[in-house]
Amino acid sequence: MIPASFDYVAPSTVDEAVRALTEAGEDAKVIAGGQSLLPVLRMRLATPTVLVDLGKIADLRGVREDGDALVIGAMTTHYDVQRDHLIAEHAALLARATDTVADPQVRHRGTFGGSLAHADPAGDLPAPVLALDCELVIAGPDGRRSVPAAEFFQDLFTTALAENEILVEVRVPKHTGWYAHYEKFNRVAQAWSMVAVAAAVRTDGATITEASVALTNMGSTPVRATGVEQALVGQPATAEAITAAAAHAAEGTSPPVDGNADAEYRQQLARVLTGRALASAIGT
Template identity: 80%
Template sequence: MIPAPFEYVAPSTVDDAVRALAEGGEDAKVLAGGQSLLPVLRMRLAAPTKIVDLGKVAELRGVREEGDVLVIGAMTTHYEVQRDPLIADHAALLVKATDTVADPQVRHRGTFGGSIAHADPAGDLLAPALALDAEMVVCGMDGRRTVAAADFFDDFFTTALRPDEILVEVRVPKHTGWQAHYEKFNRVAQAWSMVAVAATVRTDGDTIAEAKVGLTNMSSVPVRATGVESALVGQPATAEAIRAAAEHAAEGTNPTVDGNADVEYRQHLARVLTGRAISAAVAG
């Protein structure tokens, strides 16, 4: 199908992009990599009156260090995240999760910030961002503000972004030396996650000193498995201790029911995949 008519603008600065978005009102949409928006437009599931393309805004791309924080531009592609040495050294969980996103073509075009702003609960980057205590820097007509990942995701495909705001960058505290793994369960290759687990741990000898675990598609927003994290800290990095901690994975979750799985099956998957993710992370 052919999309409904819309006005197209391609600003070259963040300020111009924000201004264009504000002028378009609530019916304007931001175009990042386009891997989610363009199919929706073609099927006429959305009919925005204005598209603001961020592809020419150079300041939204790239990865840099600021002290103990990595700053990832919202328009940095998945492909660039996979191969960036700073992310590999200081936020390995993001690399592990990005490796599972769709296929190489999508990873070359899709963007880190676009995936997060899209807020699909089955998306593979939301739970890692939550687990790593990331912060989202957004910009609107009133200037810039920072929103913690725990406060950024509101509901299905809904975030704290206001109609005139764009996601500028994601700030990720360094997790240097932490081991990580992303365990994903899907029906077929390259499909959305039925359930996935983002796990990163810091070990001290044979003991788990710190642990952070995020769950994908176990609610309308990504979820921290705090019960698992608490159960792991101070425990030996053994299969028995990990298995016991993983039993807490489904606590506080509210998974949806669809053609792929019911609540009980998703909660079972959360427990099993959490055990696998933590075991793989500990093993390095």
């Protein structure tokens, strides 16, 4: 199907992009890598009057250090996130999760910020961002503001972004020395997650001292598995401790029911995949 007609704007600065969105009003759409938006346009599930392309804003690309955090530009591609040495050293969970996103073609075009702003509950990046306690920096007519990941994802395909705001960067607290893994279950390669688990763990010798675990597609937003985290801290880094903690994975979740799985099956998947993710992260 051919998309409905629209005007096209390609600003070169963040301020110009915000101004274009403000002038266009509620019928405008932002395009980043286009991997989520273009199919929606072709099916006419969205019919914007104005498309604001962020592709020419160079300041929105790249990864840099800022004290005890990494800053990832919203237009940084998945491919660049996968291969960035700072992310590999200080935020390995993001690299592990990005490895599972779609296929090489999508990873070369799709963007880190675009995936987060799309807020698909089956998407693979929101849960790791939640697990790492990231902050998302938003630009709008009144300047910039930072929103914790726990408040950014609000509902199905819904975020804290207003109609005239754009996501400009993500601040990732350094998790240097943490063990990390992203365990994903899907029907076929390149498919969305039926359920996935983002796990990051820090140990002091043989004891788990900190743990961050978040779940993909176990609700309308990514879900923090606090029961698992609490059960892990202070425990030995053993298979027995991991199994006991993983039993708490489905607590407080409201998984969707669709053609792939019912809620009970997804809850069982969450427990199994959490155990696998933790075991792979720690190496037990």
